[in-house]
Amino acid sequence: MLQSKLFTKTTKEAPADEQSLNAQLLTRAGFVHKTMAGVYTFLPLGLRVLRKIEDIIREEMDKVGQEMLMPSLAPEINWEISGRKDTLSVLFAAKAANDLSTKTNNSSYILNPTHEEIITPIAQKYGLSYKDLPFAIYQIQTKFRNEARPKSGLLRGREFGMKDLYSFHTDEKDLRRFYEEMKDSYTEVFNRLGIGHDTYITIASGGDFTKDYSHEFQTECVTGEDEVHICDECHLGINKEVLAKQSSCPACGNKKLRMIKASEVGNIFPLNTKFSQAFNYYYTDLKGQPQIVYMGSYGIGPSRLLGVIAEKFADSKGLVWPKAIAPFKVHLLSLQKDKEAEAIYQKLTKAGVEVLFDDRDLGAGEKFADADLIGCPYRLVVSAKTLDQDSVELKERTETKSTLVKISQIIKELK
C-alpha cells in the first residue's frame, strides 16, 4: 500500500485523555480512533492487525467447531430465564431513543455481553439426541459491556470483539475431555500469535459461572493489570484469588512461585449444567431417557489481544508487531529515490510480500520515526547511498543494526 494514499496520519503527541499505553501508541500510529470512552474505531492499519488475529483464531477454532454468527440484540426473556438480567451490572439495554411514538417500537432488548443466553436455545433446537452430541459452535462477534470507567484502551471496552465458542456434551466426563483439548487449541493460537512462550494457563476461580476452578490464559506484560503467580515446575499460573486459599501450586505442591505482571488474553469455563438447567435443555439418551446437557464456554478477545500485544512488545520508539499479525511485513522508505523504490515495491508486492511504501514527500527523520512508531517487522530504506551499491538497507524492528542487501536478493531475504 502507498502510504501517501493512507488517509490516516501519525502524531507525535499522545492524546491527553488516554491513560493506557496501548491506546496512546495505537492512536499516535493511526491504528485506532477513540469514538468515546471504551469505544474505538479500527482505522485501516488497526483493522489489518485485527483481521489477522481473527484469522488465526478462526483457523484453530475451525478444527474443533463450526462458525456461526449470533446477533447483538436479545429478547429480555432469555436473560430472565438464565437469572442474569438482574445480576450482571454491565448489562446494556437497547430501547427506542426518542418518543416518536406512533412510529416507534417501545420494547426493550438486551445487548449481549456474552452469548450463553442465545446459543443455548439454538443448540437445543438441533442437538436433542445423544447421536447429535458432542458438538461445538463458535462466533467472532461484538460484545457490549457497560463498564463504569473504561480507562484501559482496548483492554476493557464498552464495545469489543470476542471469539466465543460453546460446547455441548452428554456428561461431565466428555465436557472435561473437550475442555482439555481446548487448552491445547488456545495454546496453539497464542503460539501462532507470537506470545506462546510468555502465556500461562492460569488456574482461576470460576466467578459467576461455576464453583469449580476455571482457567485464564495470562500473558506476561510489565504493564499488565493482573498479578499471576507462576509455578516454573508446571509452566502454570495461579491467580491471586486462588492463591489466597492455598499457598502452593495446586498441580504439584511447589511452594516456590514467582509473581509476574500479566494481561488476560483468554478464558475457559466448564459451565456444567447452569444454562441447560435454566433453559430446560435435555437430550434423549440411548435408552430413550432425558438427560441434562453439559456445556462449556471458551473466550478470546481479538481486540483486547491487539491491545495486549501492542503493550507487551512496545519500546520507547513505538509499536513492535510479531510477524504473524503485523499490518505489513515490510515498511519500505524512499529517501528521495521514489522511482527506484517504486520498482522494489512492485517487485515485492508481486512476490506476495505485504509492503507499506512510504512514498510521501517528507524528510528522512520523519520517515524513520513513523516506521518505528508503526512497527512493521522489516524496514527497507532506498537512498542514493544504498543504490550506489545496488542495495537496500534492511533492518528488523527488534534490532538496532541494519545490513545492506543486494536488490537482486531482496525477495529471497524477505519471503
Add this chain to the structure above:
Amino acid sequence: MLQSKLFTKTTKEAPADEQSLNAQLLTRAGFVHKTMAGVYTFLPLGLRVLRKIEDIIREEMDKVGQEMLMPSLAPEINWEISGRKDTLSVLFAAKAANDLSTKTNNSSYILNPTHEEIITPIAQKYGLSYKDLPFAIYQIQTKFRNEARPKSGLLRGREFGMKDLYSFHTDEKDLRRFYEEMKDSYTEVFNRLGIGHDTYITIASGGDFTKDYSHEFQTECVTGEDEVHICDECHLGINKEVLAKQSSCPACGNKKLRMIKASEVGNIFPLNTKFSQAFNYYYTDLKGQPQIVYMGSYGIGPSRLLGVIAEKFADSKGLVWPKAIAPFKVHLLSLQKDKEAEAIYQKLTKAGVEVLFDDRDLGAGEKFADADLIGCPYRLVVSAKTLDQDSVELKERTETKSTLVKISQIIKELK
C-alpha cells in the same frame, strides 16, 4: 464438509411465525435461526453465503476506498450535532439495563443505524488539506434500526449487516465524478453476485439526505416489496415517488415504461454538505482559504442481499444459489455407497472444490429433498447404479435432467 457433522438440520415445515419467503426457506434449510422479530442468527450454512457476499463487496470496494471498522455505540452528542437524534424514528439508545447503580454507568448512547455521525469527525481529523482530498472509507458493520413491525425476514431487520462507504471531496463536481464511478462499482458487485442482469439503477428521491435525486439499485423479484418502472431504452429504473412528479423517463423522455416488482439491494446518496456543515468540516484550499467538504454515502446490505437472492431464485423445492455465493459448489449424495462416495469427496476437496457430503444414514428421498432445499449449484449422486458404470450422476440445481459423468472426469467437469 460432512453433513453428518453439521449441527443444524432441515425441516419440512416453515415456522408458523414467518411470513416472508426468504425467512421461511432459509429457516427450513438451516441457514438462519430467528432469535427475535427482525433479528436472526446466521447458522454455519448461512454464514458461508454471507461471507461470500461480503468478500465480493469487499474486493470491489478495495478498488475505490480503504476499509476500517467503526463502532456500534455512539455518543448522543454526535446525533444531536447532525440534528437527527430527534427525527429518526428508528433510533435505538443503549442504556444500563438494571439499577445496580453503584456499579453502573447511567449514560445513554446511540446504536448507530448508519455512520455519517461517526465518520465525519474521523475524516475531519485527518483530511484537512486539499492535498488529502478526495478519499473514500468504508466498513462492513452491523446496523441497528428499531423497526416497528419487522415482518420481511432478512429484508428489513432490527439488526443487519451493511457495507457503507463514505467519500470526501473538495467540491460538488468531484463528488459527482466519484458518484458516477460508484454506480460502476455497484454494477460490478451485482454482476459478480449473479443478479447483474436483473438489477436496475433506479432514480429515487433523496429522502432525508438531499433534495436532489439519489439512486437505488433495484433487483427484479416477483415477491419484491417495491414497484419500479423500467425504461428499456436506458436500462434505467424510476421509482414510484419520482414517477408521481413526471410521467416519463427523466433520462430520455421515453413514456413507454413497464412496471416490475423489485427489491432494493443498494443505494447511493450525494450528501453534499449536510454533514460537513453540521460538524463544521472545512478543508484548506490551495490559497489557504477554508472550504466546505462535499460528501457522498453508498450502502449495500449483505444480509438483506442474502434474503433477496434467496427469494429471487427460489423454486417450489427450495433455494437455488448463484455459483459465486453458494454455501458449497457441490452437494454430494451417497446412496448407501459411503466408501466410494468418501473417495470422491476427498478427491474433490483436494482439488479445491467446496463439497457438502451427505454421508448421513438416511433414505434417497430425504437426501434428494434436502439437496433441493439447500440449493447448492451441483448435485452429485453416488449409487450402485452409477458405480456400475464407473460414474456419478451430475445434476445442476437449475436443470431437471441429470447426466452420468465418469469418475475420472469429475474434476474436469466441476473445476
